[in-house]
Amino acid sequence: MSTTTQAGTSSVKTLYEGAECFQVAGDTIASAWPDLEPFVFKWVTVSDGKLQPQDVFKLISEGLMTALVIHTExxxxxxxxxxxxxxxxxxxxxxxxFAGKNPLLTLKFMPAVEDWARANGCDELETFTTHRAKALMERMGFEDAPFVYMRKCLFNLH
Structure with a gap:
């Protein structure tokens, strides 16, 4: 991560062996984007197509979404x-x-996410995931919740 990426971000928590978690919000996304875009691209390619990297950039820059980044040195x-x-x-x-070099590092990342959520007045975390990620989510302490079924709108009912 470049030094400009760290400017204006806030450290959430030191995690393990010098790793830190930073929030990248609207005012810092432009300088951080070159470092973050490969990770964003990684997860949008396996998502359902509702978001593209440029959409994520816009949502973060408008303050509607935040990127949390874990890094070491x-x-x-x-x-x-x-x-x-x-x-x-x-x-x-x-x-x-979320995306990373090693999904198991996400297990070590979750306490920092929880701390950040609590610091922002949240009572809980939620996520939508695929069946492939179910075991990882359970290892991170997520409970199985009702399934979300999606259907494209195909018919004009009017």
């Missing part, structure tokens, strides 16, 4: 894209997507 390991969801009875941090 300038080497990025994991990038998590997050957004806040305010339900009537709870505030939730939604993990929109």
């Amino acid at each position: 300038g080497e990025i390991h994991i990038v998590a894209l997050t957004e806040f969801v305010q339900y009537p009875q709870a505030k939730t941090l939604r993990l929109v997507g």
